[in-house]
Each structure stands twice: as structure tokens, then as C-alpha cells.
Amino acid sequence: MQQAQDFRSECDAIHGLVSALDGDALAKPTAFKGWSGDAILRHLHVWNIAADLSLTDEAGFRDFFAKAGSAVAKGGMSAFEADYCSGLSGPALVAEWAAFYPFLADHFAAADPKQRVAWAGPSMSARSSITARLMESWAHAQALYDALGQKRQNGDHIRNIVVLGVNTFGWTYKNRKMDIPPAMPYLELTAPSGALWTYGEDVAEEHISGKAEEFCQVVTQTRNIADTDLAVTGAIAHQWMGMAQCFAGPPHDPPPPGTRKIAAN
Numbered sequence: 001m002q003q004a005q006d007f008r009s010e011c012d013a014i015h016g017l018v019s020a021l022d023g024d025a026l027a028k029p030t031a032f033k034g035w036s037g038d039a040i041l042r043h044l045h046v047w048n049i050a051a052d053l054s055l056t057d058e059a060g061f062r063d064f065f066a067k068a069g070s071a072v073a074k075g076g077m078s079a080f081e082a083d084y085c086s087g088l089s090g091p092a093l094v095a096e097w098a099a100f101y102p103f104l105a106d107h108f109a110a111a112d113p114k115q116r117v118a119w120a121g122p123s124m125s126a127r128s129s130i131t132a133r134l135m136e137s138w139a140h141a142q143a144l145y146d147a148l149g150q151k152r153q154n155g156d157h158i159r160n161i162v163v164l165g166v167n168t169f170g171w172t173y174k175n176r177k178m179d180i181p182p183a184m185p186y187l188e189l190t191a192p193s194g195a196l197w198t199y200g201e202d203v204a205e206e207h208i209s210g211k212a213e214e215f216c217q218v219v220t221q222t223r224n225i226a227d228t229d230l231a232v233t234g235a236i237a238h239q240w241m242g243m244a245q246c247f248a249g250p251p252h253d254p255p256p257p258g259t260r261k262i263a264a265n
Helices: 002-018 023-027 037-056 058-075 077-084 090-109 126-147 156-167 169-175 212-219 235-241
Strands: 186-190 196-199 207-211 231-233
Touching (some): 002 090, 002 126, 002 156, 023 037, 023 090, 037 077, 037 126, 058 077, 090 126, 126 156, 156 169, 156 186, 156 196, 156 212
Parallel strands (some): 186 207
Antiparallel strands (some): 186 196
16 A cells, blocks of 8 residues: 555654654754644654554554543643653654554555544544554654754655645535535645646636645644745635645644744754
């Protein structure tokens, strides 16, 4: 399954970013809700484990999720994840996360893409599950790149996130109890390789164009649309880009303009 290989490639890139960081660097807060690098890596690691359980041990996943739900309700997500990881932090946490994600990639690479796997809400396909892990890894890592003052070098595997953004157009409206527009704005996005990716019907009135990575930043809410160079035309296009959300859960608003950006070195 190509998405499993794409997940591995993204995690390899993140590992290249964090592998040389010391404990002090990983303990510093980022612009994502003040989470530290440690908190981000624990979050990714714990839910990678959960995704693996959902594929290989459904009963184990149900048990994990029941305990997680209770713990999160009592102390919050980050507290649960820190407890689950026994407080692991710094280079030791990096090593633990880096040792596990290749196993997750291997398990999903060998799976039937259409296999149904459990998750917090409705079940999903194995392909959707590993794509979600790719999206979440990519999105949370943006805070690390930003905090370290580094411009990330994306690969064309981010097309998986573009597709998630496209596929959740209607859900973004439904999630906010809003009427779904009759058609999605036309997308004309330039891939990291320079290829042109298009989605929807080519109409001048509703149009979004620019770098694919910036579209990914908007739909994952790692950037406000005002902090990108995306060209947006049309009332629906502006509305969508102002609230796009490709991840599950209740409606979340994007970060305010100027709050998530690459830190000056």
C-alpha cells in the first residue's frame, strides 16, 4: 500500500529533523498550543500504537481506547500520553518513536487497503487509517519545523493530504451544521515536484491556486489562509479556506493570522 510507504517517508524526514536535538530543545514550547517537541512526539507515538492495534488487535484497541477516553476526560490528552509513555522525553523518546513507526508502516503496507479498522468514531479502511497517520505526523511536525526556524522540504507524497482536504470539503460544512455548497471550488495546485494537480470543475468564479503544501497547511490548520500565498477567488472558496478542517473531531477554528510561522533564527 503506497500510503504506508508515504507515511514512512514522512516520518523519516521528521526523524532527520529531531534526531540530533537534545532534551532542552525538545522541551521548548512550540506555537501549537504551547506543546513542546516532547509532547508532539508522545502524541504521534501513542496514536501510532493505537493505529497498529486497530489493524492487528481490535480487542486490544477497544481496551486501549476505553482506558484512553477515561484518562483524557480526567487529565487531558497530553497528560494521558505522558503517562502512557511513562514520562519518556528527549532523545530517548525520539528513539522510541523512531523504533516503532517502521513497524506500523510495514504492517499497513502488507494489509488489504479495504480492510475495515476501528477508530474513535466509525470504522475506516486501512488505507484511510494510515493516510490519517501521515496527515497527523505531517501537520504536527510543522510546529517543530517552525520552532527550529527551518523551511521543510516536502515531497509529492503530500498529495495524500491534498486528497484528504478535497474529500472533507463537504464534511467541514456538515461538521459545523452548515449547508454544503453545491460544488467544491476548483483547485489548481503546484506539487513540490512542479507537477500540476487539479480537482473539481474549472470555473473562474470559485477558484483556489498556489502551492500544494500551503493548501495542506490550511486544511490541517497549521496556517491561517492569510499567512499563505494561495490565490482565492469566490465567496465559497474564501469561506472554505477560512474554516477548512481535514481532521476528525468537533469544529476547530484555524490559528489567528500571524501566530504560526517559521521562527527567526
